[in-house]
Amino acid sequence: MSLSSKVPATSVFELKSAALTVLALQLKTPDLASLAEALAARYGATPGLFEHEPLCVDLSLLRDEAELPDFEGLVALLRRHGFNPMAARGGNPEQMAAALSAGLAEAPDVSQPRPEAAAAVAAEAPAAVPEEAAP
Structure with a gap:
């Protein structure tokens, strides 16, 4: 009998929520040659x-672009500069699907609060106190 069959999963690991601070690269063009040149000029x-810096690719400025970025090329370019691209956010459905296909996770758009955060704020807000009518 193997030891692994006797060990309950809860004693081996737990999944917990985590809030991480990561850099966001806000793309202004889908042109990787221009991006490569700019990264080399600025940080070469x-x-x-x-x-190993974790990075989220922000696509919000490219949302209306018809051209899809080459996400495989983008990930490779960013890794050459030391970044660890982990996620994408802010893109249109086609862009996000392409980003997911390239191995990036979908990050929440920070401009819109998560539903549970909005509910917590609403629950903490004091109730409106009616003003008394003047005599």
Whole structure:
């Protein structure tokens, strides 16, 4: 009998919610050649600056673009600069589907509060106190 069959899963791991702070790269063009040139010009003199830095690709400025970014190429480019691209947000449905296909997770859009956060704020708000009529 194997030891692994006797160990309950709850004693081996737990999944817990986590809030992480990550950099967001707000793309202004789907042109990877332009992005590669700009990254090299801005950060080429500081190799290792972003070593293993988690990154979310923000597509909100490209939402109305017809051209899909090459997400596989984008991920490879960002990794060459030390980033660890983990997620994408703000894109249209086609962009987000392409990002997911390239291995990026879908990050929530921070401009819209999560439903549970909005409910917590509403629950904490004091009730309106009616004004008394003047005599």
